[in-house]
Amino acid sequence: MFVLESMKRYYRYLAFALPAVLYVGTIWQRPLFFPAEINAAELLRRTAVAGGNGVALLGSWSVKLFGANLFAVRLPNALVVLLTALLIRAVASGCGNRKTGDAAALIYLTTFFVFAFGTAAGTGAFFTLFCSGVAAGLIRALSDGKLPVRIAGGAGAAVSAALAVWYGMSGGAAPGFVLWKTLLFLLAGMLPWLFFAPAALKGFRLGGAAYRKQPIFLIPAAAVAVWLAAVILWNGRLPDGAPAAGFPMLAILMAGGLVRYGEAGDLVYVNTVLRSLVRIFLPLPLLLFLLQAAARFTGKVPPEFVVYGRNENYFMPVLALVVTLVWLRMAEREYRQQLKFVFFCVGVAFLLLAAPGSLPQRMLRGVAPEPFLGMVLESRLDAEPVIVARPGVRAAVAWTLKRDDVRQWTGDGGPEEPAGVPSRTLVVVTDDRRDLAKLPDPKTYFRFGRWYVVCYDSLKEKR
Numbered sequence: 215m216f217v218l219e220s221m222k223r224y225y226r227y228l229a230f231a232l233p234a235v236l237y238v239g240t241i242w243q244r245p246l247f248f249p250a251e252i253n254a255a256e257l258l259r260r261t262a263v264a265g266g267n268g269v270a271l272l273g274s275w276s277v278k279l280f281g282a283n284l285f286a287v288r289l290p291n292a293l294v295v296l297l298t299a300l301l302i303r304a305v306a307s308g309c310g311n312r313k314t315g316d317a318a319a320l321i322y323l324t325t326f327f328v329f330a331f332g333t334a335a336g337t338g339a340f341f342t343l344f345c346s347g348v349a350a351g352l353i354r355a356l357s358d359g360k361l362p363v364r365i366a367g368g369a370g371a372a373v374s375a376a377l378a379v380w381y382g383m384s385g386g387a388a389p390g391f392v393l394w395k396t397l398l399f400l401l402a403g404m405l406p407w408l409f410f411a412p413a414a415l416k417g418f419r420l421g422g423a424a425y426r427k428q429p430i431f432l433i434p435a436a437a438v439a440v441w442l443a444a445v446i447l448w449n450g451r452l453p454d455g456a457p458a459a460g461f462p463m464l465a466i467l468m469a470g471g472l473v474r475y476g477e478a479g480d481l482v483y484v485n486t487v488l489r490s491l492v493r494i495f496l497p498l499p500l501l502l503f504l505l506q507a508a509a510r511f512t513g514k515v516p517p518e519f520v521v522y523g524r525n526e527n528y529f530m531p532v533l534a535l536v537v538t539l540v541w542l543r544m545a546e547r548e549y550r551q552q553l554k555f556v557f558f559c560v561g562v563a564f565l566l567l568a569a570p571g572s573l574p575q576r577m578l579r580g581v582a583p584e585p586f587l588g589m590v591l592e593s594r595l596d597a598e599p600v601i602v603a604r605p606g607v608r609a610a611v612a613w614t615l616k617r618d619d620v621r622q623w624t625g626d627g628g629p630e631e632p633a634g635v636p637s638r639t640l641v642v643v644t645d646d647r648r649d650l651a652k653l654p655d656p657k658t659y660f661r662f663g664r665w666y667v668v669c670y671d672s673l674k675e676k677r
Contacts, residue, residue, distance in 0.1 A: 230316075232563035233323035237296055241288035241333050243570040245582040246613070249606065250389045252584075254336030254454075255287040256609040260618065269385040269454075273337040282616055287335040294339035295332030298346050299323050302462045305350040306469060309357045309430045317469035317555060322462055324562045327403025331458045333570070338388070338455030341381045346462040347374025349437045356429040382453040390450020400445070400457065406562055407468055409487045414471025416483075421474045431470060434463035476551030488546040488558065495542060499535040502528065522574050534568030537561075583607075586662035587614040591641065603643040607665070611643050642668040 246252045261270040262277035273290035280286035299319040307315025322328055332339060351371025355364045391399070401408065418426060425431055441460030444452060475484075502521065506528040509515040522528040541561030548554040578585075587610060591601075602623040603611045612620045623642060642653060645664050659668040 230320070232560060232567065233299070233320070234296060236323070236329070236563055236567050237292040237332055238289070240567060240570045241292055242283070242285040244284075244573055245578060245584045246284070246335060246610075247581050248389075249609075250454075251335045252613060253386075253609045254334075254338075255284075256613040258287050258290075258335070258337075259613060259616065263618065269337050269340065269381055272340050282613075284335075288333055290337055291332055291334060291339040294337075294343050295323070295328060298339070298343045298462055301343070301346055301350055302466055305353050306430065306466050308359075309353055309428075310470060311473075313552065314430075314466075314469050314473050317473055318466045320555075320559045321407055321468050322465035324559050324566065325403065325407055325461060325465070326405045326566075327400065328458065328461050329566050329569075330403070331455075336454065337385070338453075338458065341378060341385065341453050341455030342459045342462065344374045344378035344381060345437075345459040347371065348378060349433055349463050350374075353429045353433050356433070381455075385454045387450070388452050388454050388456050393446065393449050396445060396449055396457070404461075404464070406491075407465075409491075410468070410472060410484065413475045413483050413487075414468050416480075417471035417473065417475035417478075420478050421470070425470075425474070430466070434466045437463040438467065472555070476555070481549075481551060481554070484554070485546060488542060488554075492539065492542050492546055495535060495539045499532045499539065502535070503532050521576075523576070526575060530568050531572035534565055534572065538565040583610050583662065583665050584614050586660075586665060587611060587643070587667070590660045590662075590667045591615055601641045601643065604645060604649070607643050607645050640670040642670075644668070 246255055257270050258273045258277050259282045260266075261268075261274040262282070266274070273287070276286045276289045280289070299322050302322060303315040303319035305315075306318040331342075348371050351367045351369070351374060354367025355371060357364070357367075390396075404411075418431075421431075438460050441456075441463075445457065445460075505515065505520065506522055509520045538561045541557050541564065545554050545557035545561065548557055591611070591614060600621070601611060601615075601617070601619075602621040605622055608620055608622055612618065623644075642649075644650075644666050647664075647666065650659070650666060650668070653668055654670075659666055661667075
């Protein structure tokens, strides 16, 4: 017991080491998911090869250094998210206290939306960093302190605002969805800390009017309000990275409320949430293990109930759930609020750490075209076919083959024979089945979900 108690002084460092591993150590595991991520990856690759003058330069250095791979196109976002966490930790510690700063950084890094955003390809995290720099600079400028520090804070806010405007004018737009879906997506992305929002609100009341008049509360609250208003009013027209721009200030607010709630000694609600999470997680590892084992060794489980295929490793998610469950149980039983918070963060970090490598293939097949395109285009066709593709899929084809000569097809008519290369294979890639009727009868085509690869050995052979 003495050894266990003496080790608890190091749990705080474990809580910060895990998120660093979480963001840098998992970005190579899963294929590119959604069109926005594929487009961002291809933009970084093209910028690294041909140069440019836009926001892609912020991330193309990684492709030049490590090559055009998953690690390289996701590394810039991951590093900037970690830098943003350090920024909000510094400002919350300097204008509040160290506990609030530590809590804000950990809350930010272990929020589901931030993890998904910070491990995706692109440069959107820079916009979040610039917006956070504006708010952080204003907090320092308006808080009590030495005049040089306040002047530096104001200057930092001005520089960050200029960079945010430049990014907004030079970068692409964030993907737009129906408004209610966007808001629901952001709300779900606030998990797991959304469970503790009532405790944070009670902490605001316990802090009194004096706390709620301080810049460390007023400016993050105003920033979150402006962010939500912008998402509602300009949904689909905001810069890339805008959907995540409010999460750093939201983390500062959540941290301030939870710290004051814990300092009051009232942990009844927090313990109730932790107990409920333990009860939810408790049967999951055993159920998943038994379901997969029964499917593998008996073959009598209906396919729709089997999460992982026959050759997939389901031990990682089972182990991750068990480890998470242990840490949640430790958090529930711990009476010291600081260690309780750290234990919970470590448990969430272990769960997120295993998530990219635990995604079932049936999920990846529906959203990740790269493995399919690589199989068809690299192994079943001529070495250098002429490729035309729909605008929506052109980036995926170019990224998969690392080629800059993929032509764009509008679908108005059949593909025309490129002059001077009549003997080379022509390939048409589309994500619309109706395009098949617009093309001459193909020799063969391959289908993967909504993706179609139509192949011609020679354009003169139109049967």
